[in-house]
Amino acid sequence: MAEVTLVEAVNLALVRAMEDDPDVVVLGEDVGINGGVFRATVGLQARFGPERVLDTPLAELLISGLCVGMAAQGLKPVGEIQFMGFLYPCIDQLVNHASRIRNRTQGRLTCPMVLRTPHGAGIRAPEHHSESTEAMLAHIPGLRVVIPSSPERAYGLLLAAIRDPDPVVFLEPTRIYRAAKGEVEDNGEALPLDVAFILREGRDITLISWGAMLKETMAAAEALAAEGIAAEVIDLATLKPYDEVTVLGSIAKTGRCVIVHEATRTGGFGAEIAALIAERGLTSLLAPVARVTGYDTVIPMARLEQKFMPSVGRIVAAARKACQFN
Amino acid sequence: MADGGLPVIARFEVRHRNYLAPDGSINRPLPAFASDASLLASLYRAMVLLRNFDRKAVALQRTGRLGTYAVSLGQEAVSVGIASAMREEDVLLPSYRDNGALIWRGVKLEEILLFWGGDERGNHFSGPVQDFPFCVPVGSQAPHAAGVAYAFKLRKQPRVAVCMFGDGATSKGDVYEAMNFAGVHKLPVVFVATNNQWAISVPLRLQTASETLAQKAIAAGFIGEQVDGSDVVAVRAAAEDAIAAARDGQGPRFIEALTYRLGDHTTSDDASRYRPEEEVQARWKEEPIARLRAFLARQKIWSKADEEQLAAECHERVEAAVERYLAAGPREAETMFDHLYADLPEVYVAQRRQLAGEGDG
Numbered sequence: 001m002a003e004v005t006l007v008e009a010v011n012l013a014l015v016r017a018m019e020d021d022p023d024v025v026v027l028g029e030d031v032g033i034n035g036g037v038f039r040a041t042v043g044l045q046a047r048f049g050p051e052r053v054l055d056t057p058l059a060e061l062l063i064s065g066l067c068v069g070m071a072a073q074g075l076k077p078v079g080e081i082q083f084m085g086f087l088y089p090c091i092d093q094l095v096n097h098a099s100r101i102r103n104r105t106q107g108r109l110t111c112p113m114v115l116r117t118p119h120g121a122g123i124r125a126p127e128h129h130s131e132s133t134e135a136m137l138a139h140i141p142g143l144r145v146v147i148p149s150s151p152e153r154a155y156g157l158l159l160a161a162i163r164d165p166d167p168v169v170f171l172e173p174t175r176i177y178r179a180a181k182g183e184v185e186d187n188g189e190a191l192p193l194d195v196a197f198i199l200r201e202g203r204d205i206t207l208i209s210w211g212a213m214l215k216e217t218m219a220a221a222e223a224l225a226a227e228g229i230a231a232e233v234i235d236l237a238t239l240k241p242y243d244e245v246t247v248l249g250s251i252a253k254t255g256r257c258v259i260v261h262e263a264t265r266t267g268g269f270g271a272e273i274a275a276l277i278a279e280r281g282l283t284s285l286l287a288p289v290a291r292v293t294g295y296d297t298v299i300p301m302a303r304l305e306q307k308f309m310p311s312v313g314r315i316v317a318a319a320r321k322a323c324q325f326n
Numbered sequence: 327m328a329d330g331g332l333p334v335i336a337r338f339e340v341r342h343r344n345y346l347a348p349d350g351s352i353n354r355p356l357p358a359f360a361s362d363a364s365l366l367a368s369l370y371r372a373m374v375l376l377r378n379f380d381r382k383a384v385a386l387q388r389t390g391r392l393g394t395y396a397v398s399l400g401q402e403a404v405s406v407g408i409a410s411a412m413r414e415e416d417v418l419l420p421s422y423r424d425n426g427a428l429i430w431r432g433v434k435l436e437e438i439l440l441f442w443g444g445d446e447r448g449n450h451f452s453g454p455v456q457d458f459p460f461c462v463p464v465g466s467q468a469p470h471a472a473g474v475a476y477a478f479k480l481r482k483q484p485r486v487a488v489c490m491f492g493d494g495a496t497s498k499g500d501v502y503e504a505m506n507f508a509g510v511h512k513l514p515v516v517f518v519a520t521n522n523q524w525a526i527s528v529p530l531r532l533q534t535a536s537e538t539l540a541q542k543a544i545a546a547g548f549i550g551e552q553v554d555g556s557d558v559v560a561v562r563a564a565a566e567d568a569i570a571a572a573r574d575g576q577g578p579r580f581i582e583a584l585t586y587r588l589g590d591h592t593t594s595d596d597a598s599r600y601r602p603e604e605e606v607q608a609r610w611k612e613e614p615i616a617r618l619r620a621f622l623a624r625q626k627i628w629s630k631a632d633e634e635q636l637a638a639e640c641h642e643r644v645e646a647a648v649e650r651y652l653a654a655g656p657r658e659a660e661t662m663f664d665h666l667y668a669d670l671p672e673v674y675v676a677q678r679r680q681l682a683g684e685g686d687g
Contacts, residue, residue, distance in 0.1 A: 025480070051480055057510065062469050062503035069473020069487075072458070073417075075480070077473070089499075096463050097470065105459055106450035107665040142666050165668035194671050241671040 001185045007177040009151035009184050010040045010116070013158035014078065016188050018048050024162060025070060026053045028063055028080030028116075037082050038118060038177055064090035067113040067167075068097045074112075076162055081117040084171070085128030090115065091136070098167040099142035111167045114158075119147060120212050120262055121294075121309055122175035124302040130174075131299060132211075132263040137169050138240040138272070144168040144193060145240040147211040151182040153237060156191030163190060173212035180215070196243035198250070202230035205319050206250040208273060209260040210236040213310060217260045220315035229323055239269055247273060248281050255286035256322040262309045265293040287325035290318040340540045342584075343564050344554035348612045350620025357563040363627040369410060369558050370622060371636055373402040373615050376426040378640040379435060380589075382648060383442065387593045391652065395442045396423045400556070400588030403614035404520045405490070406430055407561025408581075411569050412488055414454060417474050419467040419489040422460040423520070427490065431457060435647030440654060447654065464525075465495030468504035468517065475513035475578075486572045487515040488565075494525030496539050502546070505580065509547035512577035516568045517543070519580070520555065522587035527600035543580035555583030556614040559621075588613060658682070 004012065018024045026044055028036070032055040035042030045053035056063050060081055067077040081087045094115070102110045121130035137145045146161055146168055148154035154172065161168035173180075199214065200221055209217040214235055221231040232250050236242055251257055257277060259270035270291040277289050292310045300308050345356055359365055376398055386392035398405065405426030412418065412431070420427055425438055432453040440448030441460065449459035461467035471489030478485045495501050496519050508515050519539045523530050536542065543550030553564040561583055568579035586609040590597045597606075622628035660682040663670055670678065 057503070057506055059499075059503040059506070061500055062472070062507055065466065065469020065500065065504065066473035066476060066507065069419075069470035069475075070477050071473075072470065073456070073474050073477035075477050092463060092466055092500075093469070096466060102668070103665045104446055104449050105665075106446055108450050108455055109458065110668070144667075194673070241673045244673050 001183040003181050004151050004184050005178045006148070006151045006154045006173070006180040007038050007040050009155040010158055010172060011042060012184060012186050013155045013162070014041060014044060015047070016186060017078070017159060017162040018044065018052065020188065021076060023074060024052070024076045024078060026078045026080070027056050027066060029056055029058055029082055031055060031080050036080060038174070040116070040172070041080065060086050061089040061093060064093035064098065064115060067115065068093055068101065068111055071111040071113040071167070072101065072109045076112050076114075078114045078116060078162060081115060083125070083129040084117045084119050084131040084133065087117050087131075094137070094143060094167070094169065095140050099140045102166065103142055110165055112165045114161045114168045114170050116170045116172060118174040118177070119171035120174050121299055121305045122212065124305070125174075127301055130305060132261070132294070134171055134239055135263060135267055135269040135272070138269055140240070142166065143240055144238060145171065146193060146238050147171040147173065148237065149173065149176070149211055149214040149235050150180055151184050153191060153197065153235070155184045155186070156189060157193065157237065159188065160190035160193045164193060168193075171211065175212040176215060194238045194241050194243060196246040197235040197237055198232065198246065199235050200231065200233040202232035202254065204230045204254055205256040205258065205323055206232045206234060206254045207258050207260060207315065207319065208234045208236060208247065210239065213260050213262050216310060216312045216315060219312045220319065223312060223316050224319055227320070229319065231319060244276055247276065251277050251281040252284045255284050257289045258292060258315060258318045258322060259289065260292045260310050260315055262294045264296050265291060266296050268293055287322040290322050292318045338541065338544045340538050340550060340552055342552045342554070343560045344557050345559045345563070346557045346617055346621050348556075348617055350617055350624050352621070356559060357566070359562065359566070360559055363625070366618070366622060367627065369406055369562065370615070370618050370628070372406045372410070372426060372430055373558065373618065374636055375640050375643065376402045376406065376429060377615060378644050379425065379429070382644045383439065384593060386439070386648065392439065392442050393444045394592050394594045396592045397589040398423055398426055400609065400613050401520055401522050401585040402426055403558035403561050403618075404518070404555045404583040404585055407558045408488060408490065408518050408565045411562050411565035412486070416486045416488060416569070417456050417458070418454070419458040419471045419474070419487060420460055421464070421467070421491045421495070422462055423492065424460070424490045428457070433457075435644065436650040436654070439647065439651035443651065445654065445657065447657070461491075465491050465498040465500040467491065468495070468501045471515050471517070472504040472508045472513060475508060475515035476511065478514050479511065484573050485514065486569050488518065488569070489515060490518045490520065492525060493519060493521040493523070493530055493533055493539060494528070495519070496542055497533055502542070505543060505546035505578065508578040512575065514572040514575070515578045516565065516572055517578065517580045518565075519582045520585060521582050522585050524587055524591070524597070524601065526591045526595060538582060540580060540582040546578075548578050548580065550580035550582065552582045552584055555585030556612050556617060558614055558618055585614075586612070
């Protein structure tokens with residue numbers, strides 16, 4: 001098995017999906033000869049031709065809208081938006097069309113599309129390149145929102161997303177595109193969607209996160225272990241629909257929970273999980289559910305972005321406080 | 327203008343097509359299909375049926391049996407003319423005022439009533455199964471049309487996507503983005519702007535400073551043509567040419583159908599608040615149904631008896647559809663979860679049960 005980076009795993013999954021299924025089409029800005037600004041689509045156009053790997057005009061709404069039309073004809077388009085900050089012109093298409101065309105036509109037309117975009121801060125990118133507004137997407141009925149946190153899950157979940165008969169927004173954690181390395185067997189096997197992954201088992205506290213923040217969350221679990229606190233770490237992976245069973249099962253075991261996301265706090269997806277636990281896990285709770293999140297600010301540019309993002313220290317402190325609560 | 331002697335590097339033209347004058351006389355030699363009297367009669371029948379259907383739909387809305395409804399009054403020639411030039415295997419991407427096109431394509435009247443009656447079952451066309459349902463957000467179906475046409479091209483299918491929208495939609499980036507892409511890839515798609523002069527209360531002069539909407543195609547690299555949208559012969563002829571060219575691999579076309587919305591925007595609108603009555607009355611003199619009827623009468627292929635028989639047929643067909651619509655019965659609440667996803671994720675099963683009254687959710 002080869003060790004690959006997360007972005008290379010994305011590329012492997014795209015190649016595999018295109019090999020397996022002639023209906024898979026990759027489209028976006030610079031995805032062709034340039035192989036994508038992060039090189040996720042490198043080599044695809046040479047291999048599959050410019051009709052299946054097409055460079056679109058610079059128009060994000062168009063990319064998402066084309067995907068809807070192609071998907072309604074039974075193609076499996078995989079659109080790329082270069083950065084999440086440029087995804088917003090696609091929201092109209094996602095909310096009003098992609099996510100509901102199956103429902104509004106009572107299954108007559110469907111939308112098996114994937115829209116991929118880098119997610120999150122931490123690469124010293126210019127303004128509008130560091131967004132993590134996954135909660136906005138997770139609010140949309142009929143959509144799937146998936147965020148891998150390792151090369152293995154990037155490969156398996158992207159294959160699942162492409163094969164899924166419904167629209168999926170696939171958010172790729174920019175910060176660990178190359179920093180995360182792992183062995184990926186290119187065997188064409190998908191990982192399940194709608195399922196959370198327990199990355200580390202523990203009895204004392206549950207740490208829930210997704211995407212790049214799992215790096216700090218896992219480091220925090222290590223630090224807590226050194227203090228004698230056994231943290232269970234959950235990679236939520238699919239945010240819409242999300243795996244309530246795994247979350248509640250873990251809370252029933254540990255009684256304490258810290259949710260970690262780099263997106264801003266108010267209305268963030270952590271609030272949804274906290275509400276779930278309050279509604280259906282309250283009797284298990286031994287301490288208030290805590291959130292460690294980005295601040296309710298505009299994501300600052302490079303000089304301050306590290307201050308914005310949750311640190312290992314903030315996660316450890318929140319977990320320690322939860323464990324000391326009685 | 328060649329300022330300082332600079333050379334002109336490009337010139338463009340926009341053509342306007344019209345055959346029938348408002349009094350039913352002929353302006354120029356008719357296209358070949360116009361020699362087929364039965365086809366002309368079927369176009370006429372479709373327009374009259376649409377007007378009858380509209381009248382009934384408004385009556386249903388006024389009596390609380392239908393939701394908000396958008397009538398086609400005055401622009402029947404556009405949707406009928408366009409749809410009549412399509413083949414069954416082509417795909418229509420309509421806006422919410424294109425009932426005439428849907429009906430021509432085979433969507434049942436009761437399905438259209440179900441849609442406007444607030445029931446998703448209305449979008450489950452019993453045919454044609456690949457056509458899109460009405461697009462309610464203005465113009466956002468244009469990128470879909472480009473995507474559909476791209477699929478046709480990729481699969482080398484001789485099919486054409488036909489995308490209909492109003493004049494207001496041409497102000498949106500969606501429409502330009504789709505046209506631009508369609509031009510780049512020479513896609514088999516025909517864009518049709520029904521220019522009925524009013525986007526709810528906003529007149530065309532506040533919508534655009536363009537002399538025509540047809541010229542918007544020029545920026546996207548293909549032909550834009552203006553037609554008299556109250557002349558169904560002109561609309562159909564333009565659509566035939568554009569669809570044939572698209573099917574032949576010549577790329578997209580744009581048709582601006584110049585017409586007039588004689589009615590309100592929808593049953594929730596009162597156009598008298600923003601639109602002078604004299605303007606509307608003047609436009610009644612140009613409306614498409616009387617125009618074609620006058621032409622058919624001149625040609626001696628339509629009689630008073632034909633008219634009476636058609637009126638009876640339309641009445642019968644519309645009333646029967648209304649009966650079926652009203653008999654469709656309510657839907658169970660939990661069906662709102664049907665077709666949300668291909669398979670309902672386990673996590674939403676409890677919500678569905680709650681709606682069904684089977685759990686405490």
